[in-house]
Amino acid sequence: MQFLRKMAVAVTLAVSLVAPLAARAETVKVTDVLGREVEVKAPVERIILGEGRQIYFVATLDKDDPFKRIVGWRDDLPKADPDNYKAYLARYPDIAKLPTFGGMKEGSFDVEQAIALKPDVLFMNIESKVASDEAKLIEKLAAVGIPVVYVDFRERPFENTEPSMRLIGKLFGEEEKAEEFIAFRAAEIARVTDRLKGAKVDQPLVMIERAGGYSDDCCMSFGRENFGKMVEIAGGRNLAADLIPGTFGVVNPEQIVAANPDVVIVTGGNWDAYVPGGAWVGLGPGTDLAEARRKLANLTQRPAFAHTAAIGNGRVHAIWHQFYNSPYQFVAIQAIAGWLHPDLFKDVDADATLKTLHERFLPLPYKPGYWVSLEKVQ
CATH class of the missing domain: 3.40.50.1980 (Nitrogenase molybdenum iron protein domain)
Known part of the structure; x- marks a missing residue:
């Protein structure tokens, strides 16, 4: 009887250990x-x-x-x-x-x-x-x-x-x-869209160049999705919206010159593994922003951009390319909104939003380096 009782206890214990795993x-x-x-x-x-x-x-x-x-x-x-x-x-x-x-x-x-x-x-x-x-x-x-x-x-x-x-x-x-992340993302996008609904602002024409300087070709861009959509949500007009039928495509230099964009935004990243020493704008956590700014300035000298209103008015920016391939697009929307409508969004700090994202959801500490801008040409 004692043996049987021990066996029963052992079986019960085994079941109790396995049951939670089976339930999971x-x-x-x-x-x-x-x-x-x-x-x-x-x-x-x-x-x-x-x-x-x-x-x-x-x-x-x-x-x-x-x-x-x-x-x-x-x-x-x-x-x-x-x-x-x-x-x-x-x-x-x-x-x-x-x-x-x-x-x-x-x-x-x-x-x-x-x-x-x-x-x-x-x-x-x-x-x-x-x-x-x-x-x-x-x-x-x-x-x-x-x-x-x-x-x-x-x-x-x-x-x-x-x-x-x-x-x-x-x-x-x-x-x-x-759901917590989804709610956070939606609320941060709404900080931009809700304010634009009640504002009377012009929509600047934006040329967003995908991976500028990655190759000698000019110029990859976005249609009505991805960064193209981010520009629209942030209160701008995407130059390539009617030129690129899908998400990704190419805009000819002549089309950029003719459109004369008010703002130029280049996506950039550290692509030394793909194009060593390339003209791309290196952006990402902890990047050398002085070097990124120098390379962005070099890209503006290309014929497609050199004489545009964006260059003359100092409305040239670069932003981390990988916002296009992650659930963090809301941060890019805030950064772009600040560039397009600086007075309207002067209290919306995309850098602070990105820092909050790291603190609440990501295992790595935040390091700046995700965007850079040029100064107005005097």
Whole structure:
């Protein structure tokens, strides 16, 4: 009898230990931003990031340890955003050991490696959908029980950021934290849009150049989405809105000269890994702003910009490129609104907003360096 009682106690204890784990892991059905219904065992504990810069959204939900779920990621962060990568590496040195992947669109994503890592889910950006379909990625991973979920902060960020964050929050078991971030983002955007509703202001014409100086070509820009939409939300007119049918495209130098923009904004980043010593404007946490300003001034000497009203009036700015590919677009909107309507938004401090974002949601301390402006030519 004593033996049987001990066995009963042991079984009860085992059940009590296993039950919480069983309760935690359940299959949930979610709808990704492409409208696909996907079944995932959640909360997820092992994820692969189809793009390294997806750490931007992971960090907002897993502030204490943003890498605790990541078992592999694409290799783009050290090249596209080396300043943030170095900051994460200094705090979480084990990320140097994380398995890395090439890009789906480049055809260098290793499916076999992904399967071997046994992830609960693979996050992919929607711009990789065509390449994923061609490689039959979803079918190959589904055959071994690995779901693929698409998110988007780049192609249509003002349509897809909120549902993407809610989806990720559900899969992480962090719904409340996701809603907290969504509310913060919405409130910071409303600080701009609500004030513009009651104001009688002109809408300056803005030429926003994507990655100016990255190549010798002129000039990549944005249509009605992404930074193009940010300009409109901030109370400006996007020069390329009617010239670029999609999110991304090119504006000819002659079109810029003819339009004569009131404001020029260039997106920039530290791209030494891609274009060593290039003419790009290096921006990001802790950047050398004097050097960034010098390089921005050099870009204004190109024929497309040299004689525009923006240059003559000193309304030339550069902003961190990665706002275009993260859930942090609201900070860029505030910065742009301040440039377009300085009197109306003199009390809206985008720098303070970015600092608050770091304090409330991100594991890294805030360092300035995300934008720079030129002075008026005398």
